[in-house]
Amino acid sequence: MRENRILDTLAGQGITRRAFLKYCATLASLMALPPSAGKAFAEALAQAPRPSVIWLPFQECTGCTEAITRSHSPSIEGMIFDMISLDYQETLMAAAGHQAEAALHAAMERNHGKYILIVDGSVPLGLDGAYSCIAGRSNLETLKEVAAGAAAIVAMGSCAAYGGLPKAKPNPTGAVAISDVIRDKPIVNIPGCPPIPVVMTGVLAHFLTFGALPELDKLGRPKAFYGETIHDRCYRRPFYDQGKFAKTFDDEGARKGWCLFELGCKGPVTYNACASVKWNDGTSWPVESGHGCLGCSEPDFWDAGGFYKALSIPTSEVTRTAAAAVAAGAVIGAAVGLANRAKKSGAAAKHQTVTVDQLGEK
Secondary structure (H helix, E strand, O other), X not given: OOOOEHHHHHHHOOOOHHHHHHHHHHHHHHOOOOHHHHHHHHHHHHHOEOOEXXXXXXXXXXXXXXXXXXXXXXXXXXXXXXXXXXXXXOOOOOOOHHHHHHHHHHHHHHOOXXXXXXXXXXXXXXXXXXXXXXXXXXXXXHHHHHHOOEEEEEEEOHHHHHOHHHHOOOOOOOEEOHHHOOOOOOEEEEOOOOOOHHHHHHHHHHHHHHOOOOOEOOOOXXXXXXXXXXXXXXXXXXXXXXXXXXXXXXXXXHHOOOEOHHHOXXXXXXXXXXXXXXXXXXXXOOOOOOOOOOOOOOOOHHXXXXXXXOOOOOHHHHHHHHXXXXXXXXXXXXXXXXHHHHHHHHHHHHHXXXXXXXXXXX
């Protein structure tokens, strides 16, 4: 019996092939892949069976699950019923207790070596893992068992990726990241408190298409989404370069959309795609709402503290650097302008020597 393909499931939901191709092209664009990748996504996803996904919640606040239920491209319902087979997720599944555990072990046995394991939350090592248990077993014991049969692991959220808030000093439970426990499986970190839902979609689609995780940075994050800083993509960046900073959250500068650097924004040292992907169907993101970035997709962001304290880069230095850059840009712009005008003048003169006969030959 042929496994239920993703395209078959989509067709049953009334989704046309055209809409499917458009979605694949958009996904490729979001991941900074060439246009040809959209076609590769479409061809692979159309034939691929829905992969089994097991989602284990450990030391967490359910914020990551809450975030992904706000996914809009696709929706959480679309992802669960069309793209993947979510075989275990305590918060979202109907079953509970012994039935839920039976579903977990059935999925592990049926899809051994092929399922994707998502882990949400850190793993406590203190008291032999007794700080967090499910069905009478420690998170540590469950993680080792389920990870053994996984094809790949997604550490969902900063707690799973780095240890997050549970690991913050003094770390009484001995919380650690997933990669501190599992070292023999491919792991992709999707940090954020919580992470952006569309990043999850992109990682799953990439794995289905190419049979491997996307290109990762030194912290194990997908470069397509974590390759640039919040600062690099921020719409307030021009004000930073001009040395225009809000001094309070309600002053004239804040109302004009000036840079929030002096109010503690950690955008210059935080890598994430919040500024371009945004949240809630692309409606907004923290900086657009008037609050500085907290740096939640970076390791130990909580212990770094100083959420409302500016980074140790003097704004006077920023202003001088910006002024120098503007001046240099003006000189370069003038030179380029002169060169372009000369080029256009030359082209115009050359065009005037072209005869009607020559145009006909062309």
